[in-house]
Amino acid sequence: MLRLTRILLFFLALLASTATRAQTAYTIESIPDPKRTGGGFVSNPDGILSEGEVQQLNGVAGQLEGNSTAQVAIVIVNSIGQENPKDFATRLFNHWGIGQADVDNGLLIFSVMDQRRTEFETGYGLEGVLPDAVCYRIGMQELVPYFKQEQYGQGLLSALIRIKTTLEDPEALEEIRSGGGQQYGRKAFQPVPGLPAALGWYIFVNGLFHLFLLLWLLYTTYSKQDLYDRYRAVRRVYFFVFIILFPLPYLLVYFYLKYRLNYLRNHPRYGKETGKLMHKLDEQADDAFLESGQITEEEIGSVDYDVWVTDDGDETLILRYAKRFSKYSACPKCSYRTYYHAQTRTLKQATYSHSGLQEQIYSCKNCNFQDRKLITIPQKTRSSGGSSGGGGGGGSWGGGSSGGGGGGVSW
Known part of the structure; x- marks a missing residue:
């Protein structure tokens, strides 16, 4: 009986020890900074990712930094205890200083296994290019399907490649390098230290802001003569409201702008040359007026075209509506927005x-043009701090900061 009791106590102690290890939670300070343990971009202290997966992620993140100056940190841990992953990600981002200090173009992909949660934390300078909705969509489309199959490395790699494609769009590159995202980012709206927080001040400032927004909307809508120009002007306001001001008080503005965009796009118009009334063709009929590359753009969803014609066919108008966030970019050969990252080997x-x-293959859906880029995968380095992702990214982060932008997904 005594022997049985000892055996039982031994197994209880072993179980308690295992549970204690399983519940070990990381803090902001205890998560290994990959820049201090090898110079990479990946912190993988629990060995959830294989060494090969860490090297692949480092290679893609290193190339992204070289092409755009944007810095991406990938962190995957078993547990942070009872802390909220979003709040933790924001504090970790600012603790490390991810991104360049002058433009705040950093991104943290933070996965917590026991909470089955991944956060995409963006710096101020990336909020315009990677708003919350886009981060969420990338997470659901690229990361979650693999994570549900416990293919964590592949999920992170797929999401990172999608992000890389988005950030290397020519328009996005200009914004990232110049810090254009800060123009409308949360940093611009931070309260001035010492400003009274009384309700009267809030009502006054909020009223002025709404008045400014209304005047801006009226000006951008009616300062243009052409309906297409009006559409593009309102669309800029629409994205500003949707991405930056989305909270509930602005829902009415959001829906009004959505209605206005639909009106301007579909309202009957007259030919500029003949003055005759034009009508818009449906998606099947308008293909007869489009080039093969334009049809391909429509098929893959990177661009949508509206074709307007007069009843007698004397005048034709083709209007282009590019999808703002797409994995496709302009092909260097045919110039259509049908070029994408097809494969990494x-x-x-x-x-x-x-x-x-490593070889990255880019392909065009229209002209079948292919481009292959060779990327050097950094030599592995040994460190005493576990698998934190050595190699590939230089000595330190750039001193960037985040105000809480980005989105998260659960799997």
């Missing part, structure tokens, strides 16, 4: 004695 694995080689 590892040609040679990196080891502790030599670097590896």
Whole structure:
């Protein structure tokens, strides 16, 4: 009986020890900073990702930083205890200083396994290019399907490649490098230290802001003569409201702008040359007036075209409506927005004695043009701090900051 009791106590102690280890929660300070443990972009202290997956992520993140100056940190841990992943991600982002200080173009992809949650935390300078809705969509389309199958490395890689494609769009690159996202980012709306927080001040400032927004809306809507120009002007206001001001008080403005966009796009118009009334063709009929590349753009959803014609066919008007966020960019050969990142292949694995080689394949859906880019996978480095993602990204983060932008997904 005594022996049985000892055996039982031993197993209870073993179980308690295992539970204690399983519940070990990371703090902001205890998560290994990959820039301090090898110079990479991935912190993987619990070994959830394989070394090969860490090297692949480092390769893509390193190329993104080289092309756009944007810095991406990938962190995956078993637990942060009872802390909220979103709040934790914001504090970790600012603790490390991800992104360049002058433009705040950093991104943190933070996964917590026991809470089954991944947060995409953006710096101020990326909020215009990667708003909450886009981060959520990337997470649901690229990351969640793989995570549900416990393919965590592949899910992170797929999401990172999608983000890389989005950020390397020519318009996005200009905004990221110039810090254009800060123009409408949360940093611009931070309260001035010492400003009274009384209700009267809030009502006064809020009233002025709404008046400014109304005047801006009226000006951008009616300062243009052409309906298409009006549509594009209102669309800019629409995205500003949707991405930056989306909270409930602005829902009426949001729905009004949505109605206004639909009205301007579909309202009957007259030919500029003949003055005759024009009508819009349906999606099947308008293909007869589009080039093959334009039809391909419509098929893959990167661009939508409206074709207006007069009843006698004397005048035709083709209007282009590009999708703001798409994995497709302009093809260097045919110029249509049908060019995308098709595949990444590892040609040679990196080891502790030599670097590896990776091939990224870009392809055009229209003209079948292909471009292959070779990327050096940094040589593996040994460190005493676990698998924190050595190699690939230089010595330190750039001193960027975040105000809580970005979105999250659960799996």
